[in-house]
Amino acid sequence: MNTPENTATTWHPVARSADLRPGANIVAGFAEGQELALWRAADGTAQAWENRCPHRSVRFTLGQVIDNRLACAYHGWQYEAGSGQCASIPAHPAMQAPRNVCAKTFGTAEAAGMLWVHLSPEAPPVPDELRNAVPAGWHFCRTLTVRASAGTVRKELARHGMASPAWRGRLGGTETVALILDAQTRLAFIHLWTEAAPGSAAMKALHAAARQLRTDIEALPHQG
Amino acid sequence: MPFVTDDPNMLDDWLVVGPAPAPSASRDTRLLGETVRLSTDADGTPRCSLGDTPLAVQSSYGYLWVCPSGRPARPLFDFPEYGEPGRRRVDCGGIGVAVSGLRVIENFLDMAHFPFVHADYLGKVPHTEVAQYQVQVEPATGEIWATDCRFWQPRASAAHDSSGSEVLYKYRVMQPFSAMLYKSSFRAGELDAIGIFLQPVDEEHVIAHTLLACYDDHSTDAELIAFQHTIFGQDKPILENHAFKRMPLEGRAETPTRGDTSSVTYRRWLRERGMRFGVRAAA
Numbered sequence: 332m333n334t335p336e337n338t339a340t341t342w343h344p345v346a347r348s349a350d351l352r353p354g355a356n357i358v359a360g361f362a363e364g365q366e367l368a369l370w371r372a373a374d375g376t377a378q379a380w381e382n383r384c385p386h387r388s389v390r391f392t393l394g395q396v397i398d399n400r401l402a403c404a405y406h407g408w409q410y411e412a413g414s415g416q417c418a419s420i421p422a423h424p425a426m427q428a429p430r431n432v433c434a435k436t437f438g439t440a441e442a443a444g445m446l447w448v449h450l451s452p453e454a455p456p457v458p459d460e461l462r463n464a465v466p467a468g469w470h471f472c473r474t475l476t477v478r479a480s481a482g483t484v485r486k487e488l489a490r491h492g493m494a495s496p497a498w499r500g501r502l503g504g505t506e507t508v509a510l511i512l513d514a515q516t517r518l519a520f521i522h523l524w525t526e527a528a529p530g531s532a533a534m535k536a537l538h539a540a541a542r543q544l545r546t547d548i549e550a551l552p553h554q555g
Numbered sequence: 556m557p558f559v560t561d562d563p564n565m566l567d568d569w570l571v572v573g574p575a576p577a578p579s580a581s582r583d584t585r586l587l588g589e590t591v592r593l594s595t596d597a598d599g600t601p602r603c604s605l606g607d608t609p610l611a612v613q614s615s616y617g618y619l620w621v622c623p624s625g626r627p628a629r630p631l632f633d634f635p636e637y638g639e640p641g642r643r644r645v646d647c648g649g650i651g652v653a654v655s656g657l658r659v660i661e662n663f664l665d666m667a668h669f670p671f672v673h674a675d676y677l678g679k680v681p682h683t684e685v686a687q688y689q690v691q692v693e694p695a696t697g698e699i700w701a702t703d704c705r706f707w708q709p710r711a712s713a714a715h716d717s718s719g720s721e722v723l724y725k726y727r728v729m730q731p732f733s734a735m736l737y738k739s740s741f742r743a744g745e746l747d748a749i750g751i752f753l754q755p756v757d758e759e760h761v762i763a764h765t766l767l768a769c770y771d772d773h774s775t776d777a778e779l780i781a782f783q784h785t786i787f788g789q790d791k792p793i794l795e796n797h798a799f800k801r802m803p804l805e806g807r808a809e810t811p812t813r814g815d816t817s818s819v820t821y822r823r824w825l826r827e828r829g830m831r832f833g834v835r836a837a838a
Contacts, residue, residue, distance in 0.1 A: 366798065383798040385810050387661075390796040405793050407671045407683065421683035422667040422814040432810050 342440060342447040342461055344510040344522055345369060347471055351377060351446065357401070359392045361514035362448050367437070368392050369446060372399040372412035379448040380415060381435035384408060391434070401434070410434045444471065445510060445522065460496065465508050465524040472507070472523040472534065475541050479548045481513035484521060487548050503540025505533045517553075557605065558623055559588025559757055562832040564731055567628040569613065569620040571733070571752040571764055573649050575601050585756045586621060593619055617646055618752065618764060632698070632729035636737075636748040636768045645776050647765040647783040649754065654794045655833035656732045656753040656761040657802040657825065662790055663734050663751050664726050664817040666706045672789050675709050675717070682707040685814030692824060699728040699824055701817045713774040713782035714741035728821060731830055732761070742770040749783075758833050759800040763787070801835035808838065 343362035346369050350358060354373030359382065361367060366382040368391035382390045384403040393404035400409040400418060408428075409419040415434035420426060438454020440447040442461040449455070477484055485495070488509055493500035498509040505527045512520035523541055527533035558566065565587060572593060576582050581594035591610065594602045603612040603621045611622040616637045636642060652659055662668070667685050669678025688704040704724035710717045725737040725746070732753035737746040747769035754762040765783055774782075803809055804826045811819050825834070 386812070388798045388809055389793055390798055393793065393796050404671060406667045407680070420812050421670070421680070422685040423812060424681075424684055426813065429810075429812075432812075 342449050342457070344445045344464075344512050344520075345379065345448045346446045347474070347522065348377070348441050348444055348446050349471075354396050354398055357392050357394060357396060359390075360448070361512070361518065361520075362450055363513050364515050365437075365450060366390070367448065368394075368401070369448075370396050370401060372396070374399055374412070376412055377439045377441055377446050378412050379437045379439045379446070380410075381437075383435075385417070385432055385434060408432075443510075444524070464497070464510060466526070469508070469524045469526050470529055470534070472525050472527075472537050473541060475521040475523065475545050476514075477519045477521060477545050477548050478517060479519055479551065480517055481511055481519040483551065484511055484519040484548060487544070487551070488521075491544070502544065503536040503538075505537040505540070507537060557589060558586075560832045562830065563624075563628070564828055564830050565755060565832045566624040567622065567626055568730055569622050569627055569631045571618050571754050572603065572621050573618060573754060573762065573764060574646060575614055575619050584754070585762075587623060587755055588757045591621065616750070617644065617766060629697075632696070632733065634735070634748075634750065634768075637766075639768070641770065642748070642768045643771060643776075643779075645767040645769070645779050647767065647780045647787075649762040649764045650784075650787055650791070651756075651760065651762050652791055652794050653760055653800070654797055655759055655801045655835075656755055657821075657830075657833045658794055658797055658800070659753055659761060659763055660728065660732065660734050660751070661802065661818050661821060662794055663736070664701065664728070664821060665815075666704060666724070667814050668793070669706060669708070672793055673786060676786060676789075677708050677711065678706065679709045679719075687813075688816065690816045690820045692820070696729075699726075699817070699820055701726040701820075711738065712741065712747065712769070712771070713778045714771045726817060728824070731825060731828075731832075740770045741772070745770050747771075755832065799835050801833055803835040803837070804830065806837045808835070 345360040346358050351371040353371045353375050358369040360369040368380045368382040370378050386408055389405040394402050399412045402409045407421040411418050415436040417428040417432035420428050438449040440457040443465040505525055508524045510522040514520050525537055572584050576593055576595045578595050579597050583590050583592050589605055592604050601612050601614045601619050603610045611625040613620050615631055616634050670680045670683045690701045692699055702725050708722045709719045711722045722739045727735045735750045737748050740747040750766040752764045804822050
């Protein structure tokens with residue numbers, strides 16, 4: 332999972348599951364340079380779509396979730412959760428939306444408190460490593476955004492003694508799992524989970540270590 | 556040519572660069588990737604230069620217009636309402652927009668977004684339907700005209716209260732980066748004219764100059780400008796969030812619907828003139 336060799340076919344940890352509220356918000360996401368609109372239908376199912384309305388290419392993240400549909404901010408076109416099929420074109424209320432108008436959707440999985448996205452048209456079954464990526468009962472610390480490639484981030488985490496494939500180890504003395512997202516060519520997200528309790532001294536130490544980690548990585552000369 | 560494009564649709568046409576400086580004053584502005592200097596002689600003659608090179612310039616409709624190549628393919632369009640007695644002419648200022656100018660003109664021609672982008676001003680759900688309208692290219696001028704456009708509007712202008720009315724529109728595209736609309740005014744039987752003239756900064760940036768030639772006996776200039784700024788301020792974040800800043804003219808990159816006749820005609824009109832500036836290359 333998430334190792335440099337298989338990034339093109341991997342499940343990407345794009346956001347924390349709890350950050351998507353049913354029938355409510357839309358979160359901008361990234362994976363391998365693909366811009367995503369992440370949202371959760373009122374029925375609870377997570378959605379990861381290309382962040383672009385098929386009509387005039389306005390970003391879906393400006394839109395709104397209405398029950399089990401996503402509505403574009405520009406012309407109010409509505410698309411169904413799951414299929415991405417256009418269901419309503421308000422400019423022509425009596426017209427059935429054409430079948431060929433469809434948002435591009437990606438496969439999703441929810442595991443270990445995270446939303447994972449697969450960019451291939453046919454997402455494979457969710458591997459067990461995803462479910463076990465974070466030990467049960469652990470807490471979310473934060474997501475670090477780092478201006479460096481995911482490859483550079485992995486190398487630096489390895490130097491800190493956090494090893495592939497689980498990326499588990501100590502940061503600032505605190506037991507931590509780092510879930511690495513290849514967001515763009517030179518942008519990586521590190522989702523940090525920890526056994527430390529919220530508000531504890533160990534959690535504070537992890538926050539400080541995470542900031543320092545980012546500073547150190549971004550100070551490196553550009554690689555690859 | 557030092558400019559950022561070699562598209563004759565831009566180089567051989569008159570491009571707006573904003574209002575003329577006061578006599579004996581000058582200012583710099585951006586045009587097609589270059590900084591040009593605008594000035595006005597003491598006798599009122601406008602000038603434009605790129606470095607030491609003078610460029611063809613004319614003053615019309617309250618703005619300066621520059622032809623980068625000095626070989627304009629056609630004269631500047633007619634705008635008869637500008638000089639009509641009884642109309643108020645108000646320059647609403649230039650607003651920068653980080654997108655291809657073609658997207659801005661297409662947005663200007665579009666009614667379907669009114670209830671969503673301009674809710675409680677130019678439209679309101681559930682009044683979302685775009686009724687059929689007529690679009691043609693006028694053989695004599697080559698301009699696109701969309702006529703018989705109607706839309707229900709809660710508050711159509713600064714002069715209107717918020718009781719709502721069905722508003723009649725006519726749209727006109729004179730140049731790839733210039734369009735006008737005519738809409739029901741506060742004065743019965745007369746149409747307000749609103750021009751949008753885009754100064755091409757580069758392929759993904761414009762300065763939109765908006766000009767009113769309208770009937771309004773009540774609003775102050777500041778109120779008229781504030782209304783336009785409110786409307787434009789609602790469009791700007793949409794315009795700057797196209798996933799592709801340049802507009803595709805062919806292929807299936809974007810899917811129009813029935814009421815997009817103006818947009819479809821505009822894109823075809825651009826394609827037929829070989830427009831490249833601000834256009835997204837086909838995949």
